[in-house]
Amino acid sequence: MRWFQLLLLGSALLLENATALKYEVTGTRKGVPIPKEQIKFAPYQFGRSKNNGPGAVQPAPTKIKKKRANPISSSANWCGAVNHSPTTNKIKSIHSFWQVPGCTKRTGQTYPQAAAVWIGIDGNTWPSALLQSGTVCKIDTSTSATRHEAWWQWVPDTAFTISTMPLAVGDWIEVTINTTSDTAATIKFDNVSQDEQVIVNVTSGPTLARKDADWVVERPYYGSSLAGFPRFDTTWFEDSYATRTTGGNLGILGATQYQIPSLCNSTEYDNANSVSFSL
Ligand SMILES: *[C@@H]1O[C@H](CO)[C@@H](O)[C@H](O)[C@H]1NC(C)=O
Ligand SMILES: *[C@@H]1O[C@H](CO)[C@@H](O)[C@H](O)[C@H]1NC(C)=O
Ligand SMILES: *[C@@H]1O[C@H](CO)[C@@H](O)[C@H](O)[C@H]1NC(C)=O
Ligand SMILES: *[C@@H]1O[C@H](CO)[C@@H](O)[C@H](O)[C@H]1NC(C)=O
Numbered sequence: 001m002r003w004f005q006l007l008l009l010g011s012a013l014l015l016e017n018a019t020a021l022k023y024e025v026t027g028t029r030k031g032v033p034i035p036k037e038q039i040k041f042a043p044y045q046f047g048r049s050k051n052n053g054p055g056a057v058q059p060a061p062t063k064i065k066k067k068r069a070n071p072i073s074s075s076a077n078w079c080g081a082v083n084h085s086p087t088t089n090k091i092k093s094i095h096s097f098w099q100v101p102g103c104t105k106r107t108g109q110t111y112p113q114a115a116a117v118w119i120g121i122d123g124n125t126w127p128s129a130l131l132q133s134g135t136v137c138k139i140d141t142s143t144s145a146t147r148h149e150a151w152w153q154w155v156p157d158t159a160f161t162i163s164t165m166p167l168a169v170g171d172w173i174e175v176t177i178n179t180t181s182d183t184a185a186t187i188k189f190d191n192v193s194q195d196e197q198v199i200v201n202v203t204s205g206p207t208l209a210r211k212d213a214d215w216v217v218e219r220p221y222y223g224s225s226l227a228g229f230p231r232f233d234t235t236w237f238e239d240s241y242a243t244r245t246t247g248g249n250l251g252i253l254g255a256t257q258y259q260i261p262s263l264c265n266s267t268e269y270d271n272a273n274s275v276s277f278s279l
Helices: 011-017
Strands: 022-029 041-043 072-074 078-084 091-099 113-122 130-139 146-155 159-162 172-181 184-191 196-204 212-218 235-244 256-259 264-268 274-278
Touching: 078 235, 078 264, 078 274, 091 113, 091 212, 113 172, 113 235, 130 172, 130 184, 146 184, 146 196, 212 235, 256 264
Parallel strands: 072 256
Antiparallel strands: 022 196, 041 159, 078 212, 078 256, 091 172, 091 235, 113 130, 113 212, 130 146, 146 159, 172 184, 184 196, 235 274, 264 274
């Protein structure tokens, strides 16, 4: 799977990689527009600090009806649900809610350690592009400090951290990615707990097929090797759905449930809720 580069990127490399990407950013806080200078992106990297305490235990959603048995597949770094739509009915938008999970170091894993929770379009059966946004916890090698960040990426372009939107364990996050074509989309990242949202309007990005809908907890790459995978609080993806261009929402029913053997399991509950948990 292609995923964002946890590289210590310099801005030169960032610009070089950002070939087709054109975007503008807006935001609101409690319904009031946030001045542009108060919304900042940074290259996605380790290094900034926002220390959070031990993770809060996430309550299971109340909407659970029934555990189902979707097909299971293994991955080296993806854990979660991936569903598909035919190219005759392209995915238009994808949506989910979750709470920022607490993370703790996992012994026997390399450092730094990181676990990213995200939703996205493509990257599975369409590996040349992936539009994704979510949260990530990162445990620093030398200090063991844990940071939680909001981020977005249009692979193969580089990832951005929304550096003016620090997150805390337990925050409710709502992400909506809304495409208007194969190369344009808005990403709405909403801190529901705080009623603060940032909208990235990408008017030119790498071409999507819009056929994979992804709700994922990922063990990301750090440079060219996988980061260590920490333990994380059970993560519920709630109200998970993808809308489609000619109608009929796609849910989690029938999605492939990816597992990272011995590290992470994923289970479907009903057509809108799935769960990923550390092994
Ligand atoms: C998000 O909401 C939580 C409250 O639950 C708050 O602690 C955190 O600072 C908020 N983040 C931003 C950027 O508003
Ligand atoms: C997606 O974008 C379309 C066109 O701009 C808009 O009408 C619609 O409300 C948006 N949907 C969401 C969920 O943001
Ligand atoms: C995104 O930007 C384009 C170009 O400025 C504009 O036409 C479009 O309405 C914007 N979309 C949203 C959802 O703001
Ligand atoms: C979770 O992982 C364990 C150990 O790999 C496996 O035995 C079990 O069947 C998995 N559960 C689910 C729901 O996939």
